[in-house]
Amino acid sequence: MTQTVKPLIAGNWKMNGLSASRAELDALARGVAEATAGRVDMAVCPPATLVATAADALRGSGIATGGQDCHTAASGAHTGDISAEMLADAGANMVIVGHSERRADHGEDDACVRAKAEAAWRAGLVAILCVGETEAERKAGTALEVVGKQLAGSVPDRADAERLIVAYEPVWAIGTGLTPTAEDVAEMHASLRAGLVERFGAAGEGIRLLYGGSVKPGNAEELMSVANVNGALVGGASLKAADFLAIAAATAAVTQKA
Ligand SMILES: O=C[C@H](O)COP(=O)(O)O
Numbered sequence: 001m002t003q004t005v006k007p008l009i010a011g012n013w014k015m016n017g018l019s020a021s022r023a024e025l026d027a028l029a030r031g032v033a034e035a036t037a038g039r040v041d042m043a044v045c046p047p048a049t050l051v052a053t054a055a056d057a058l059r060g061s062g063i064a065t066g067g068q069d070c071h072t073a074a075s076g077a078h079t080g081d082i083s084a085e086m087l088a089d090a091g092a093n094m095v096i097v098g099h100s101e102r103r104a105d106h107g108e109d110d111a112c113v114r115a116k117a118e119a120a121w122r123a124g125l126v127a128i129l130c131v132g133e134t135e136a137e138r139k140a141g142t143a144l145e146v147v148g149k150q151l152a153g154s155v156p157d158r159a160d161a162e163r164l165i166v167a168y169e170p171v172w173a174i175g176t177g178l179t180p181t182a183e184d185v186a187e188m189h190a191s192l193r194a195g196l197v198e199r200f201g202a203a204g205e206g207i208r209l210l211y212g213g214s215v216k217p218g219n220a221e222e223l224m225s226v227a228n229v230n231g232a233l234v235g236g237a238s239l240k241a242a243d244f245l246a247i248a249a250a251t252a253a254v255t256q257k258a
Pocket residue numbers: 012099169173174175176177212213214215233234235236237
């Protein structure tokens with residue numbers, strides 16, 4: 001883990017959560033101080049219907065609230081869409097853009113993801129921008145090239161640590177229980193770091209690089225110990241406060257050893 005970068009453990013609830021999920025949010029707010037000891041930041045990205053609930057439940061806890069997607073426009077005739085400004089108005093501080101499920105299910109390409117990141121910035125939100133290769137690309141030996149192209153095409157100019165977080169999520173590791181080896185994660189994150197530094201200079205050193213894909217309490221310590229891994233984007237294991245807090249605690253333990 002890059003020692004100067006405070007890790008972030010962010011939860012992506014995807015299309016899960018009803019009003020009863022308030023109990024999990026309240027449990028996170030109660031447990032965050034003990035789990036992180038102030039050494040790790042946390043965020044929860046619930047579905048849009050729960051952003052205001054999450055912002056309310058997490059207020060004062062230090063846990064940030066995020067959306068899972070935003071439209072490129074601030075408002076207008078876009079039925080069913082939600083703008084970054086609306087997320088901010090509901091209490092969000094950040095928004096995920098370019099998740100592989102959006103890229104696959106909604107045909108979002110790098111130019112679209114870049115426009116969404118710019119929309120996030122326009123609304124004052126931090127963009128958590130996702131990149132990652134498919135299983136076929138990994139097997140073909142093109143993972144570094146594919147992800148490097150996604151990074152170059154999706155990240156807007158003038159990125160810095162205040163406004164951008166990059167999440168590396170191998171598509172084949174999402175929700176499967178599979179994870180890359182620590183060596184593969186290290187190789188990819190080193191490549192992402194090099195790409196950011198080449199483009200943004202010293203600012204690229206501070207941009208958080210999250211790993212995502214089947215992060216659980218049992219593998220968090222190993223994954224969070226990898227060089228240039230500055231936290232995690234957690235799907236399934238973020239739905240239960242106890243598991244999510246355990247991942248944060250494992251990350252805090254890594255930072256203490258570093
Ligand atoms: O955004 C989160 C990722 O897609 C990871 O999901 P997962 O932890 O359920 O594998």
